[in-house]
Amino acid sequence: MRMKLRSMLLLLAALTLFATACGGAEPSASEEAPAPEEADTEEADTDAGDTEDDDASAEAGDEGTEEPTGADDGDGETVSGSIEIDGSSTVGPLTDAIAEEYAAVQPDVIVNLGISGSGGGFERFCGTGDTDISNASRPIADDEVELCEENGIDFTEVRVGTDALTMVVNPETEFVDCLTTDEIVSIWGPDGVSNWSEVRDDFPDTPLEVFAPGTDSGTYDFFNETILEPSDIEAPRQDFNASEDDNIIAQGIIGTQGAWGYFGFAYFQENPETLKALAYDAGEGCVEPSIETAQDDSYKLTRPLFIYLKNESLAKPEVADFATFYLENVNSVIQDVGYIAAPDDRIAESQATVEDAIAEFGG
Amino acid sequence: MAISTPERTARRAVADLGRPTGRTFKERAFMWLLLVGTLISLLVLAVLIIDILRDGLGRLNLSLLTDYTSRFPEETGVRAGLTGTLSLMVLTPSMAFPLGVAAAVYLEEFASDNRWTRLLEANISNLAAVPSVVYGLLGAGVFVYLLADFTGGRSLLTGSVTLALLILPVIIVASREALRSVPRAIRDAGLALGATPLQVTARQTLPAALPGIMTGTILSVSRAIGETAPILVAGAVFSRRADNELWHPFEAYTALPIQIYDFVIRPQPEFAEAAAAAIILLMAILMVLNSAAIVLRNRYSRRW
Incomplete structure (x- = not known):
């Protein structure tokens, strides 16, 4: 009895040790990861002479269109801390x-x-104020601005890119290539049709099924605002297959004949053979969704992507440095994640905004 | 090579399955129904495992464990989630185990059987059935905001406490079951020899019940580390490029299930392979835990 108890406790201790060792050994697996320090504004100012990261920073700087000048967090300086x-x-x-x-x-x-x-x-960002930066696929709303004001949070809006919403159908749906706003309203509106022949007179008798992002998604909101709101329609149809995971929507459309749906450009880009993108006719002819048409603004289902910087946080060198770095590098990584680069002059404008904000609020 | 009686009976039952040896048709049909039920659940499990292995085995390599997440699916890794999950695996039971065992010992050994105790028992059983996301909401409300000064807000500690609350009722129920299976005679003998109730509990009852308690605890931990909803609600972040360590409980954290979710919703199809590989990793951790529970049960549990 005693022996058994003891060996069991030993086993327990060994298990715990094993688990702890795994957690502890992990950092040494690659290069020593220095213990992260809490945000420390003084430190970054003092070690400006530290040139450890000169090369890497300079390289990153080259990709940008403009060198950061006004800020005190120039290249070559090591900063530490955490950004929420x-x-x-x-x-x-x-x-x-x-x-x-x-x-x-x-x-x-x-x-x-x-x-x-x-x-x-x-x-x-506006309520508890515990984030330094807020990502947004739409401009901040009026009630959110109010909340920010109530809590004394000043912010700077920065445009970082563009997303093109893409309508797709099952590739076997050969008869449709382009839809007008009215036709989309007939599909997506509250009295949504269930057969393609009701969308346009010369469409064949094919059942229509809708797959779309769920109601919590910004994509859903944007689509309603762009397509339904101009016709004074408040809510879309309720009988569609909703998912927060765009991969599920893509799978649904690939597997269902006569299916129609929409999502971000990235998900179409990854499935160009199995999905068929539709052109959109906003009144000036059919325009295919593509990087070019989104950039020259001829494709009308595009939306701007933003980050919002808390001005107070720009006093932390790591936040200011990250914001500067963001705009220097955004156009070189944005295609990897499936979005569309904002025009260079738009990014330059954003850079100027950030520089001004850092000059005003920076530490 | 003497075959024990129960085993012989069982063998005969299996042999009888297809044979009409005086059994009624209904009985045999019922047997087959049970067998089909077992096979279906095994089949589903097999399909699931084979599917995951086929998708993820090729992607499973050391760099998946040692790299942080990347926008390139072939370079991405789950290091942050892995260290987070391992830290949660240690912190969660180290809070839930002492509390749960203490509660079980009190209820089973010391509490008098009155209405108040029965109310308490019923509520603990109900707590064990509360959906996990509700614990996440509790964690978000209490530990992220209300007690932010103590927990550090959206920290590893908050995640551990939330998961500890999630498994606490399960540990209490399992521990009580284990304590109840210790025969009355053991306690009576101890008391008869002059030991105080506390001594009997600490030196006889509790040690005898420990294998069962440990098994229950380990199984509940393996449930907890597979959870996504509660920690996502209680402030786990989607992505970070730093390790979670036990000795930094106030830092932000992430965990394997969250990284898997991150991979699953990304548009690039290659991320699905990374997700499958991460699922294999999570399953391996769960399997180690569950086998530890089985070993404990088989080696140390005793029949009275």
Whole structure:
């Protein structure tokens, strides 16, 4: 009895040790990951002479269109601390790609990225104020601005890119290539049709099934605002297959004859053979969704992507440095995550905005 | 090579399955129904495992464990999630185990059987059935915001406490079951020899019940680390490029299930392979835990 108890406790101890060792051994697996320090504004100012990361930073700087000048967080300086970011699931992967590049340049800065939707992000950003940056796939709403004001949070809006919403159908749906706004309203509106022959007279008798992002998604909101709101329609049809995971929507359309749906350009880009994208006729002829048509603004289902910077946080050198780095590098990573680069002059404008904000609020 | 009686009976029952040896048709049909039920659940499990292995085995390599997430699916890794899950695996039971065992010992050994105790028992059983996301909401409300000064807000500690609350009722129920299976005679003998109730519990009853308690705890931990909803609600981040360590409980954290979710919703199809590989990793951890529970049960449990 005693023996058994003792050996069992030993086993328990061994298990615990094993688990702890796994957790502990992990950091040494690659290069020593220095213990992350809490945000420390003084430190970064003092070690300006530290040239450890000169090469990497300079390289990153070359890709940008403009060298940061006004800010005191110029290249070659090592910063440390953590940056809290939350918000849109659309912008999330873009910010994450920037964070990935940034980690190579500033390994001591930890970027904690949450994804709770544009609205959920603003709730934290303006409500509890515990995020430094908020990702958003739409401009901040009036009530959110009010909440920010109530809590004394000043922010700077920065445009970082463009997303093109893409309508897709099952590739076997050969008869349709382009839809007008009215036709989309007949599909997506509250009295949504269930047969393609009701969308346009010369369409054949084929059942129509709708797959679309769920009601919590910014994509859903944007589509309603762009397509339904001009016709004074408040809510779309209720009988569609909703999913928050765009891969599920893609799978549904691939597997269902006569299926129609929409999502971000990235998901079409990854399935160009199995999905067929539709052109959109906003009144000036059919325009195919593509990087070019989104950039020259001829494709009308595009939306801007933003990050919102908390001005107070720009006093932290790591946040200011990250924001500068973001705009220097965004156009070189944005295609990897399936979005469309904002025009260079638009990015330059954003850069100027950030520089001004850092000059005003920076430490 | 003497075959024990129950085993012989069982063998005969299996042999009888297809034979009409005086059994009624109904009985045999019922037997087959049970067998089909077992086979179907095994089949589903097999399909699931084979599917995951086929998708993910080729992607499973060391760099998946040692790299942080990347926008390139072939370079991405789950290091942050893995260290987060391992930390949760240690912190969660180290909070839930002492509390759960203490509660079980009190209810089973010391509490008098009155209405108040029965109310308490019923509520604990109900708690065990509460959906996990509700615990996440509790964690978000209490530990992320209300007690932010103590927990550090959206920290590893918050995640661990939330999961600890999630498994606490399960540990209490399992521990009580284990304590109840210790025969009355053991306690009576101890008391008869002059030991105080506390001594009897600490030196006889509890050690005898420990294998059962440990098994219950380990199984509940393996349930907890597979959970996504509660920790996502309680402030786990989607992505970070730093390790979670036990000795930094106030840092932000992420976990394997969240990284898997991140991979699943990405548009590039290659991320599905990374997700499958991460699922294999999570299943391996769960299997180690569950086998530890089985070993404990088989080696140390005793019949009275």
